[in-house]
Amino acid sequence: MSDQSYRFPDSIEEVKRILDRHNDEVTIVSGGQTLLPLVRDGTVELDHAVDISRIPALTRIERTAEKTVIGSAVTYRDILASEKSDRHPMLLEAIDGIGDRQVRSLGTIGGALASGEPALDIIPVLYCLDATVVIGSSDGTRRVDVDALYRNATKETELRGPREDYIGLAPVEIDASEIIEAIEIPAIDDDGHHGEDYRKQTNVAGGWTISGVGTSVSLSATRDRIDSARVGLAAVGQTGASAPTVETALEGTPTTMQEITKSVEQLGADIEPTTTLVTSQYRLQVAKTLASRSIAEAVTRAGGELE
């Protein structure tokens, strides 16, 4: 290869071939909204770029009775504009609040997952929606849960400056020879007992998420009990985070504010809040506030009456 290159492959197969041969040298560029600022400030060297934003198979949204499949290079804007994504209100409300118009127009769903940047709002949302990430390489294709991408990741990433604890690149369990091809979101078996919500706090509009909390709940047939819950968190840890302790605590509890607050009090067991932009104490407090509100709103949307 020459010293520097910037390529636009026509197909996923071509990307895989390049990755197979040069995976140590090339960097995949999707929307570039996380990557390029890091290149510009010298944190990341980008000598050989493989830009996937023009590959038709990666920029499509498809919908079946069972699931919605979003290509990894689909932009936030296109998700918002597509009729095919309207069955996931939480996804749309989270995306609507991401960054600014430029970020939403260029940033992609797969780029967000691959960066692992835990302040990105989309990761906890996809976790709550039980999404599956389709990852391909020349060896084939594998499917993993969203949170599995980050759960055990230990990849050392060289970072510098005040961003190092969460803004930038975070460990992600994706090999350099692999590419995220698509995200599959299962259709919700909507028996009228499901509710979801995403909310966040930023220092200023369009700024980094200080704390973000997403919730999806399923209520009992009588709608007075939480059958199951997923609570996803943005910007509270080193990587995209879930709150299993809170989820477990919520399961089977009556839909009362008192029970929700009690469950949320255990949030500290699930996360180790970071200190970028605000103190960890504040981040935890805000995460608790937002979690209580998000769970309550999800319950309300599921038809539950909060006591």
Add this chain to the structure above:
Amino acid sequence: MTREAPGTDSSRSIQASRETAEQPPSKRGVGTATKRTDIASKVRGTAIYGSDVSRPSTLHAAVLRAETPHGTLRTVDTTAATDCDGVVAACSRSELRGFFDDRIRHVGDVIAAVAATDRETAYRALEEIEYDVIEHEPVFDAATAVQAGAPIVHENQPDLKQHRQHPIEVTNEEYVNNIDDYHAYQHGDVDEALNTADHVIERSYTTPRVSHCNLDTHCCIASWTDDQLHVETTLGNITQAQEELGDFLEIDHDSVEITVPPTPSSSFGGRSLPKFTFEPVAASLSERTGRPVRLEFPRDVEFLAGETRHKTEWELTMGVTDDGEITALQTSVIADTGGYPNGVGHIVLSNGRDRPLDMYRIPNYEYEGVSVFTNNVPAGEYRGIGVTQGTFALESHIDEVARTVGMDPLTFRSRNLLEEGEDRSNGRGPIDTSGVTECLERGQRTFERITDDRSSSSNELVGRGVALGTHTTGSGAGDGRDVSEAELTMRTDGTVTAKTAGVELGQGSDTVMSQIVAHEVGVPPEAVRVERFPASAALDDSLGAVASRSTYLIGGAVRDAGTQLSSTLVDRISTALDCSPADVRIDDGTVHTDRSTVSISDLLEEEITVVGRATADDAPASYGAHFAEVVVDPGTGHVDVRTFVAAQDVGFAINPKMVEGQLEGAVLHGVEFAICSELRADNGIPENSSLADYSVASPVEMPNQLECEIIESAERSGPYGAKGLGTPSLPPVAPAIGNAIRDAIGNRITNPPATAERVFFAMAGRDFDEEVPVDE
């Protein structure tokens, strides 16, 4: 949904109202909301700003900047950089022209600079420069830096060819080192007054280091023709900038010519005067290469070398009687100048000293202020130099004092206001025109009307606050030394060219000048072309477009020229038509007499040129009373400024729409100061020097409902009664919001910005600074 997505706030409304005190003659031009002359190019994106400009055969500069805050450069080797393909010159700091020594004084200070055929090559060549720096103990706290034994950043009052330096006598024995400027003043007997006061209230306040964050980053193109230096960049105070650059580079003032780009960039003080690591660097590289050199700051360098608002620490002690009369005020302020002076440490301190006395009756007063060099990034001019910080401290304090005495803060203020015609207690004579009482009354009336029926839910805290503010127009001296001249030329086609010292920085000065000419001469505003006169013109001007003087003083010169032009024109026309001058009426470019109606161009055979002049024999103070209502989220500490009323005395609104725009801009700046922005640093290294990490206010942070009340007090000395607006409208904004937050949460944030985190912990009754540990 309980939240609204950014930018979709449909309930927001802005209204402006104006009750004209004294209408000018009903000619077209002045007093009407004429469309801005630059509106089309700015809205369409065709305006060419400084960083859009490129010139033929121009080289591109890159600057190697210090990563350590304090040290001495031992060696700088630029050999390898010079050898890079495309590099035309590489200069070490000591090879730059002017007053560059071998000392590094802040992160971002200049070590070396490269000029190359393109920008990327110049930046790559920086990596080839090797240097060796001996690090010195740095000092970042201004209160420490001024003490004996502190590391020396500069000798006291160094001669770096900054303007406005004046002899100082430091009477405080504890102030020993790193002194940029110092002021002490007193009248009456403060100690005695405090001893006998019914209440003595003492508090400290700090204001943060903040950046202008102008959208257009700094960019200059320097070139030499023989011994003549030409710099193309946006600078508001061109006359003094030329002098400073000449002195700094050790060339004649006349050898420096500054011109502005086709569309000047915004300033807010950030582009008033040259910067140590900017224009001189480009000038040096251009001299070395013999070619024009373009230097543009990357965004992060804007935070390092683009100057900031002085961080300040205030201690206020006020004595009052039981019935709310101020008997004494003792104020001490320490301002952080950073690594280099900008000549305005003096103004920070003098504004801190004088402005309270333009507002309140303070019979016993003691003031001490010092501005101090540290190894932080440099401070400089920023909208409301010192007065923005001082007003925050004073108006926050007044709110506390009123609460202590048990008085309504508004009533307390009214009780102590200086009245029109009343002598200031520092002996500076009376306030001629003060619309402050009307500002208070109308502002309060409007505020009550729009907040009256508000109900709040149980999970939000609502608070209301008021603050006053004042600032003088122009340089503030009012001693007749500040002058401006303008030249008007009417061509035979009936159009007029106005050459003025104004710089259209977005404040709308070109439009105002065209309105004044139109008004005086009787031509349509569109027939007036406004230009900046060149440095070589035989026209005088002291300070350019700074200190809210454009409309007041430059506009005064244009008006003077306009009356002359009108008189000459009428004479010519009456001669041509053989009628009495009294019978000639010119309106919208058309000449009307009893006998005929013809256009100016049909009658004028030779062009007319006149020169007008205005001097600032006064420095009229403008007043504002601002009212804020905030909603605080108790679960997060988030502050939403829901309602704001800015009642501002502008003397006379030559263009009410643009006055409204200035007020809205001030509110945006003030909201940002109150709740958003702070340039944080760790050992002198800015932690948030990018627009991703540094919080700036956007329309989402603006009040949902904003009403601007334009008060017109008809200032005797200003054109048509106008006085300054840009600076005076900002200071009351932040303290009004701060006082509203105090009202909402029962605790005061004395160190803005009142971020959600600070408010959250203050609300919980914890002292944020002392008790909440910050993780390493």
